Amino acid sequence: xxxxxxxxxxxxxxxxxxxxxxxxxxxxxxxxxxxxxxxxxxxxxxxxxxxxxxxxxxxxxxxxxxxxxxxxxxxxxxxxxxxxxxxxxxxxxxxxxxxxxxxxxxxxxxxxxxxxxxxxxxxxxxxxxxxxxxxxxxxxxxxxxxxxxxxxxxxxxxxxxxxxxxxxxxxxxxxxxxxxxxxxxxxxxxxxxxxxxxxxxxxxxxxxxxxxxxxxxxxxxxxxxxxxxxxxxxxxxxxxx
Amino acid sequence: xxxxxxxxxxxxxxxxxxxxxxxxxxxxxxxxxxxxxxxxxxxxxxxxxxxxxxxxxxxxxxxxxxxxxxxxxxxxxxxxxxxxxxxxxxxxxxxxxxxxxxxxxxxxxxxxxxxxxxxxxxxxxxxxxxxxxxxxxxxxxxxxxxxxxxxxxxxxxxxxxxxxxxxxxxxxxxxxxxxxxxxxxxxxxxxxxxxxxxxxxxxxxxxxxxxxxxxxxxxxxxxxxxxxxxxxxxxxxxxxxxxxxxxxxxxxxxxxxxxxxxxxxxxxxxxxxxxxxxxxxxxxxxxxxxxxxxxxxxxxxxxxxxxxxxxxxxxxxxxxxxxxxxxxxxxxxxxxxxxxxxxxxxxxxxxxxxxxxxxxxxxxxxxxxxxxxxxxxxxxxxxxxxxxxxxxxxxxxxxxxxxxxxxxxxxxxxxxxxxxxxxxxxxxxxxxxxxxxxxxxxxxxxxxxxxxxxxxxxxxxxxxxxxxxxxxxxxxxxxxxxxxxxxxxxxxxxxxxxxxxxxxxxxxxxxxxxxxxxxxxxxxxxxxxxxxxxxxxxxxxxxxx
Numbered sequence: 001x002x003x004x005x006x007x008x009x010x011x012x013x014x015x016x017x018x019x020x021x022x023x024x025x026x027x028x029x030x031x032x033x034x035x036x037x038x039x040x041x042x043x044x045x046x047x048x049x050x051x052x053x054x055x056x057x058x059x060x061x062x063x064x065x066x067x068x069x070x071x072x073x074x075x076x077x078x079x080x081x082x083x084x085x086x087x088x089x090x091x092x093x094x095x096x097x098x099x100x101x102x103x104x105x106x107x108x109x110x111x112x113x114x115x116x117x118x119x120x121x122x123x124x125x126x127x128x129x130x131x132x133x134x135x136x137x138x139x140x141x142x143x144x145x146x147x148x149x150x151x152x153x154x155x156x157x158x159x160x161x162x163x164x165x166x167x168x169x170x171x172x173x174x175x176x177x178x179x180x181x182x183x184x185x186x187x188x189x190x191x192x193x194x195x196x197x198x199x200x201x202x203x204x205x206x207x208x209x210x211x212x213x214x215x216x217x218x219x220x221x222x223x224x225x226x227x228x229x230x231x232x233x234x235x236x237x238x239x240x241x
Numbered sequence: 242x243x244x245x246x247x248x249x250x251x252x253x254x255x256x257x258x259x260x261x262x263x264x265x266x267x268x269x270x271x272x273x274x275x276x277x278x279x280x281x282x283x284x285x286x287x288x289x290x291x292x293x294x295x296x297x298x299x300x301x302x303x304x305x306x307x308x309x310x311x312x313x314x315x316x317x318x319x320x321x322x323x324x325x326x327x328x329x330x331x332x333x334x335x336x337x338x339x340x341x342x343x344x345x346x347x348x349x350x351x352x353x354x355x356x357x358x359x360x361x362x363x364x365x366x367x368x369x370x371x372x373x374x375x376x377x378x379x380x381x382x383x384x385x386x387x388x389x390x391x392x393x394x395x396x397x398x399x400x401x402x403x404x405x406x407x408x409x410x411x412x413x414x415x416x417x418x419x420x421x422x423x424x425x426x427x428x429x430x431x432x433x434x435x436x437x438x439x440x441x442x443x444x445x446x447x448x449x450x451x452x453x454x455x456x457x458x459x460x461x462x463x464x465x466x467x468x469x470x471x472x473x474x475x476x477x478x479x480x481x482x483x484x485x486x487x488x489x490x491x492x493x494x495x496x497x498x499x500x501x502x503x504x505x506x507x508x509x510x511x512x513x514x515x516x517x518x519x520x521x522x523x524x525x526x527x528x529x530x531x532x533x534x535x536x537x538x539x540x541x542x543x544x545x546x547x548x549x550x551x552x553x554x555x556x557x558x559x560x561x562x563x564x565x566x567x568x569x570x571x572x573x574x575x576x577x578x579x580x581x582x583x584x585x586x587x588x589x590x591x592x593x594x595x596x597x598x599x600x601x602x603x604x605x606x607x608x609x610x611x612x613x614x615x616x617x618x619x620x621x622x623x624x625x626x627x628x629x630x631x632x633x634x635x636x637x638x639x640x641x642x643x644x645x646x647x648x649x650x651x652x653x654x655x656x657x658x659x660x661x662x663x664x665x666x667x668x669x670x671x672x673x674x675x676x677x678x679x680x681x682x683x684x685x686x687x688x689x690x691x692x693x694x695x696x697x698x699x700x701x702x703x704x705x706x707x708x709x710x711x712x713x714x715x716x717x718x719x720x721x722x723x724x725x726x727x728x729x730x731x732x733x734x735x736x737x738x739x740x741x742x743x744x745x746x747x748x749x750x751x752x753x754x755x756x757x758x759x760x761x762x763x764x765x766x767x768x769x770x771x772x773x774x775x776x777x778x779x780x781x782x783x784x785x786x
Contacts, residue, residue: 051641053784074644086636089559090552093539100540101548102643110540130559 001027002048002154002187007057009043009209017043019209020057025187030180032196033189035206036238041189042082044206045158048187049079061154075103078147082158082189084139092127092134092142096149103150110149117145120175121168137163144172155179157188161195173199193230207238244345248353252336253360255715275729284372287311291376299380305486309478311373312398316475318369319362319399323406326358329716331407332414337519351511355407355504362399370395377486386488393493394481397500401477404503411510414518545645549653556632557625557657562717563632571623571661575668603750606757608683610745612690613764618731618738619665620695626658627702627727630710630783631720637712637786647783648776655703655775662695693764698734700771705730707775707782 002025009018018040025031035041046052048059050066050073059066066073087095093114100110118124121141126134131142140163147155155176161169176186176199190196196203197217205213213220220233227233291307298307331337331354340350374391378384469479480496483489543551557563601607621627629651633640640650670688709726711719721727741760748756 046638049642051638071644071646074642077642077644079642081638081642083635086639087552087556089556094552094555097540098548098552101543101545102645104545105542107540107542110542114540 001025001060001062001185002156003058003060003063004044004048005058005060007044007047007054007059009047009052009054016209018047018054021206021209021211022057023204023211023214025185027183027185028180029201030176030186030199031188032200032203033187033206034191034193034196034203034234035189039207040209041206042158043209045079045156045187045189049077049156050074076152077154077156078150078152080140080143080147080155080157080160082162084136084143084163086131086139086143088132088139089130091130092123092145095131095142096127096146099146100149103152105150113149113151114145117148120171121145137165137168140164141168148175153184155184155186155188157186159189159191161190161192193234197230205234205237212237245349245352248340248345248349249356252330252353252357255336276725280368284368287369288372288376291373292380295376295380304381305479305482308373308377308482308486311369312394312478312482313474315366315369315398316402316478318365320402320406322362322365323358323403325718326361327403327407327410328414329718330354330358331410331515332519334715341516341519347512347516348508351508351515355403355507358403358407359399362403363395366395366399374485384488387485390481390485390488390493394485394496397497398477398481400500401475401503404500404507408507408510411507411515411518415514546649546653546656549645549650550656553629553654553657560632560717563628563721566718566721567623567625567628567661571665572668574619574622574665575672603753605683605686606753607745608687609690609757609761610741612687613694613760614738614741614745615669616662616666616691616694617698617734617741619669619691620659620662620698621702621731621734623658623661623665624702624721624724624727624731625661626655626699627706627730628711628721628724629654629658629703630707630786631712631714631724631727632717633710634712634714634717634720637710640783641786647779651703651707651775651779651783652772655699658699658703659696662699663692666691666695690761690764693761693768697764697768697771700768700775701733702727702730704771704775704778705733707779710786712786 002023004021004023007018007021008016010016021040021044023031033041033044043052047054048061048066050070053067061073061076064073064076087098090098096114096117097110105113114127118127121144123138123141123145126138126142131139134142140160144157144160147157160172164172173195176188180186180201200217202214202216203220204211213223217230220237221227224233224236227236291311295304295307298304370391374388377387377391381387477496477499480492480499484493484496557567630637630640640647643650666688669691670684673687674684705726706724711724711726714720714723744756744760745753
């Protein structure tokens with residue numbers, strides 16, 4: 001469960017990247033975070049994951065305040081950043097093992113999880129190579145695998161489907177659903193509205209640091225019955241905010 | 242021409258920065274000011290060297306030869322720096338794929354990239370030629386032609402060594418696929434740089450020792466005859482030297498002609514082979530080993546600090562820019578000490594004098610003070626701790642979202658610096674052992690003292706780096722070479738080291754015991770406090786990144 005309470009973040013003293021934002025993501029839910037470029041998505045995600053500290057407000061991860069108990073809260077979170085070029089000179093297997101060590105995953109669980117994830121993302125033949133030699137999509141996969149191997153309760157994914165091949169994207173979406181069905185929560189940003197439509201229980205639309213809408217897509221469509229497509233719906237919400 | 246200028250301007254802006262854009266103007270100005278202060282002793286020494294030797298050279302009609310020596314230093318420095326600059330800008334910059342897709346002529350790209358390299362080289366060229374010209378003016382009197390030709394030479398002379406280096410690089414990258422791997426290239430060129438540096442030093446020593454009679458006859462034959470020595474290396478030197486000192490327009494035109502010719506040949510080479518070599522540059526190779534072949538050892542669970550240390554170790558050793566700069570300097574100092582003892586007669590005499598000091602009753606105090614002082618500098622000169630956070634670059638956010646305390650992460654990073662520092666200390670001890678013959682317990686004492694201050698120096702360096710890291714860089718080498726905070730930290734250590742050794746040497750005998758005890762206790766207490774302090778400061782410092 002993620003609770004964001006009246007969070008504000010200002011850069012350079014004047015520009016409010018996030019303005020009095022409140023959201024509650026319950027267990028068992030997948031939430032899609034949608035908004036135009038520069039709307040405040042990544043800043044919000046960075047605050048949830050403890051990378052940035054909010055100027056005002058509070059964020060709780062499974063009831064743990066991340067500002068006061070960062071390590072305990074971070075232990076609950078698995079984060080996939082939007083930029084997948086991480087530790088490029090480590091081998092894939094070394095990166096996974098490093099992440100497992102950081103999250104204190106028991107050794108007995110590791111071989112099975114690594115095997116399963118490697119098969120899931122078709123990375124069996126790549127784990128012994130340096131990440132530097134991977135394509136963009138493979139780098140994205142190894143970062144996702146680094147989160148999944150640790151099996152944290154809260155998944156926070158910043159545009160996780162970018163660069164993934166269709167098969168891997170499908171399998172990741174399946175995993176996200178399974179994870180939520182097991183009583184955990186998934187919060188991810190995306191620009192692909194169809195993904196949000198098919199995968200998310202609710203969507204949060206953000207622009208200029210403010211949440212414009214938070215609810216199910218059905219509720220959104222009911223509010224704007226004249227919009228015929230998702231794009232039209234999204235543009236209207238953003239334009240007339 | 243417009244496209245060339247526009248491209249050059251853009252390439253310059255994207256790569257030519259001492260620090261990242263987050264710095265305030267005042268702080269940036271301060272950094273440039275400190276940099277100027279730091280290079281002032283070098284500028285002053287060039288000036289003093291020329292002003293004291295030029296009258297003698299004037300008497301034997303060799304004044305242009307002295308300028309030839311200065312120009313030789315300019316050319317060799319340009320060539321050595323270009324070994325890194327040329328591949329970085331021509332082949333391994335992230336812009337190459339983008340530029341190749343733009344509607345630009347090949348000559349525009351080559352000329353723009355060459356100009357950017359030239360701009361980098363001007364920093365050193367002007368740093369050497371300004372004091373040299375000032376010295377000539379003060380000895381020979383003011384001369385417009387000297388000023389004018391010196392300025393034009395400073396602008397033109399780097400073209401020749403740079404064109405040679407670029408031409409060689411283009412040929413190597415086109416016909417030796419091994420070098421197309423960025424890691425291989427940087428590693429080999431790093432080693433090559435050290436080998437060339439040592440070779441030049443050995444060659445200079447051998448000239449001094451060997452062909453003395455030949456040198457003397459050249460020296461006294463007048464008419465700037467010594468300039469012929471430089472013809473084999475860089476043929477532009479004699480012409481530029483005569484143009485500056487004698488105001489010879491003919492020599493200047495010949496020199497300019499050679500520079501233009503070298504650039505035309507380079508662009509010709511570039512048209513034929515640069516793009517074929519640059520396209521499809523692979524970053525790293527893959528072996529596609531199957532998952533079933535992965536051993537259990539690779540999945541072993543480890544304590545967080547050790548796992549983090551292992552990660553740091555791998556990143557340091559596998560990133561050529563980090564390996565050559567950090568690990569390289571761990572090995573270079575002991576090697577230099579050994580080379581000095583083998584090739585230099587003066588140093589041999591010095592070492593034999595030191596050998597006799599061990600019978601002094603205060604010798605043990607000198608050992609402790611030298612150990613503490615040397616450990617401070619040797620421990621940090623590898624820059625492992627001084628760039629520990631800077632080396633993360635964009636990956637610094639990983640530090641922030643991992644469920645590991647900043648204290649543990651910083652301690653793991655510092656541990657790597659301490660390990661590398663202690664390796665350096667050990668190598669220095671071995672080098673000293675091969676030169677001097679003290680009793681064994683002096684070496685043990687020296688090693689212990691060096692270790693204590695190595696720990697302290699790593700603590701200070703990492704505290705400096707975590708407060709002002711250089712996180713915005715495109716080339717990995719920039720995290721170390723263009724890192725002013727780290728340079729500043731190393732200078733502090735050098736200052737402390739010099740201060741401590743000077744105290745040992747100048748302290749009256751009756752106070753040496755007191756001074757030694759004071760510094761020893763100070764270093765031990767500061768090391769313990771420093772360990773605690775850098776863990777405590779980490780929380781606030783990393784949070785602010």
